[in-house]
Amino acid sequence: MTTSRRQRRPVVVLYERIADAIHRGVWPPGSTLPSEPRLAAELGVSRPALREALLLLQEDGLLSVRRGVGRTVNDAPPRRGYEQLQPLERLLTAADAPLRVRPVARAEEEPTDFTTQHLHAPAGTELRFWESVLVAAGVAAALSQEWAAPDGVLAAAHPAFARALREPSAPEGSMLAVLAAASREVALTAHSGVTATLLGQRRGEELGRAADTPAVLVTQVVRAGDVPVMAAKHMLPTGSPALPVLQSN
Numbered sequence: 001m002t003t004s005r006r007q008r009r010p011v012v013v014l015y016e017r018i019a020d021a022i023h024r025g026v027w028p029p030g031s032t033l034p035s036e037p038r039l040a041a042e043l044g045v046s047r048p049a050l051r052e053a054l055l056l057l058q059e060d061g062l063l064s065v066r067r068g069v070g071r072t073v074n075d076a077p078p079r080r081g082y083e084q085l086q087p088l089e090r091l092l093t094a095a096d097a098p099l100r101v102r103p104v105a106r107a108e109e110e111p112t113d114f115t116t117q118h119l120h121a122p123a124g125t126e127l128r129f130w131e132s133v134l135v136a137a138g139v140a141a142a143l144s145q146e147w148a149a150p151d152g153v154l155a156a157a158h159p160a161f162a163r164a165l166r167e168p169s170a171p172e173g174s175m176l177a178v179l180a181a182a183s184r185e186v187a188l189t190a191h192s193g194v195t196a197t198l199l200g201q202r203r204g205e206e207l208g209r210a211a212d213t214p215a216v217l218v219t220q221v222v223r224a225g226d227v228p229v230m231a232a233k234h235m236l237p238t239g240s241p242a243l244p245v246l247q248s249n
Contacts, residue, residue: 019057130144179230
């Protein structure tokens with residue numbers, strides 16, 4: 001989903017602008033951000049929107065508040081992304097509410113721009129596509145979309161994963177859970193990214209939320225050796241269980 005800036009909440013845009021500036025070194029670790037009035041003037045935004053974005057950045061570990069000093073950039077601000085190769089239903093933790101995976105779609109589809117880019121899928125191939133809603137205590141907590149590489153690629157790079165996906169009865173868990181179970185003898189690596197966005201109409205309907213609900217979009221590509229074997233998008237609206245991030249320095 002692509003959302004224009006005009007459609008996105010100012011807080012979402014502000015979060016991204018400030019986070020990007022921190023990661024680019026505009027405000028290096030240990031530095032102090034300008035005061036709220038000055039920063040709001042520099043960014044051309046309202047102070048209430050700026051304050052909300054700064055609070056989110058504090059919650060995500062990029063900023064700290066020091067009495068008498070102001071907001072400072074943490075010494076090791078977490079990078080965007082999570083590299084823990086565990087299924088999302090295990091990573092998302094909710095007290096007293098284990099997550100279960102509710103399948104929405106188990107199908108084959110032609111490559112999209114996303115899968116062409118990340119799985120190097122040529123035109124005319126068909127990819128296994130799984131869409132699932134992760135549910136906690138009866139409430140939809142996240143929407144997960146996962147694609148496997150073309151069968152021929154999997155047969156060469158990860159035959160155990162290819163065989164597991166061909167099982168007649170699709171498992172109730174996520175595709176990543178199937179991949180993890182089939183990879184006891186295969187070393188996997190992953191690369192991911194995290195972006196602030198809005199749910200949008202279709203994803204909002206799947207999660208029972210309004211289209212303009214702020215959300216975090218996590219993308220992940222998993223490789224067996226140098227070969228990408230799975231790609232995923234996970235949409236987590238506000239209020240979802242916490243997603244642990246493994247920081248890499």
